[in-house]
Amino acid sequence: MNMSEMGEVVAYLLRYRSAERTPGSGRKRRAAREGQLSERDVCALIDDASDLEREALRDFLAGQGLRLKAFESGDYPGIAPGSRYYALLPDPDLEQPPLYTREPVFEALKLRQESRAELAQWYLQLWLLMHTLLYTRYNRALSDVSRYQEATFATSELLDLLREQLEALRSLGEAAPEASRALLDERGEDLNRRVRAFIELQARAGLLEAPRETPADEGAEASGDIWQQTLLGALESEQVGLHQLGHLQSLAEGRLTDVAPSDAGQVAHEEAGT
Template structure:
């Protein structure tokens, strides 16, 4: 694998996040397209790479805050015999460069002129509710990666759960935080549109895939192995502070609301910085 081929392999992995030598579940291997290798060629290049070439690939990805995980048949259900599953995951010990922007998420969820802080709140609520459907109702821990194939939900279920959550927040009245109140100014089909955009984001990122259409609930979505691996990593490396707060081990008597408020304040600060930058450019 020369440097050109390494760049093509990385480009493929950045686009699809995963590659399989022998795709399971009847999925066809992704064909080559203009400027991009086929899935078969990507797997062959990694398989045939020497130890030195693989180390160079790992170093190249590490410089971007990423790492390539390799799984064999038998490691998890859904990996076909004789196959190998390559998953590109963020390295929890490293920061990713500003090149990897959150703008596609903000643009997908934006319906009007919501701030980044408001859109971040929407994303967090939808992410937590989706994991309620994928994990909590199956009595499944984030570490139960091998159960990803049984984790399905219908889009209508997520809409209903989100609607219930909004009504619960509405019932809090003045007790609702500022971040929570930003979710209450919805109209018409806004909730369905946000859920649809959220699901499409996760399908595009390889975290969900459609499995069937249900006559009563509409399209049904299943978590992918990549989605389960990433959720496990988030649970281990990024949600640990929330568990500590729940158990009363947070520093200086912090609370979950404090954590949420800090996240929203950070997003609002980015909004102000962006506005200031735009003003300077216009000046």
């Protein structure tokens, strides 16, 4: 793998965050597109790289605060026999450069002229509620990566959970944390738009996908509004649980006002994979 090929491999990984030698769950390999290698070629280049080339690739990614991890079929379900799954993850021991901004998160959730602090609050609420659906209701810990295939939810479930959360917040009246009151200013279809924008953001980051076994002709609720966690998403959630949940400790203790907007934005950055 020469320097030009390494650049193409990195460009592919930055776009898709993962690559599989033989995709599981019936997914077709991603074909080559203009200016970008195919998934098959990316895996072949990594597989065939010498030790020195692999070290150079690791050093290149480390300079961007990233780490490439490889998993075999026996490591997690969903990886086909004889295949290998490559996942590009933020390295918790390294600082990511300013190149990786939070702008996509803010732009995705913005409906009017909300401040970044307000948008970070929306992201945190939706991220926590999504994890309630993916983990709490399955009695699943963040470390239960291997159960990612059973973790599904409907868009409507996340929307209903958000409405319940806001009603609970509204019922607190003046006792509601001041930093959270902006969440109560929703109008009309605002909640629906924010939920769909959040899910689309997660899907673009490779953390959610539509279940492969769902027939496309069973209606919108089945094909477009049911979401399953990806292996990449489960790996990243585990990493967040190990290294970044200090940002959310105040939430767990019921002290929402103690969470600084910068902390909320950092979680948004880390979770969106941007």
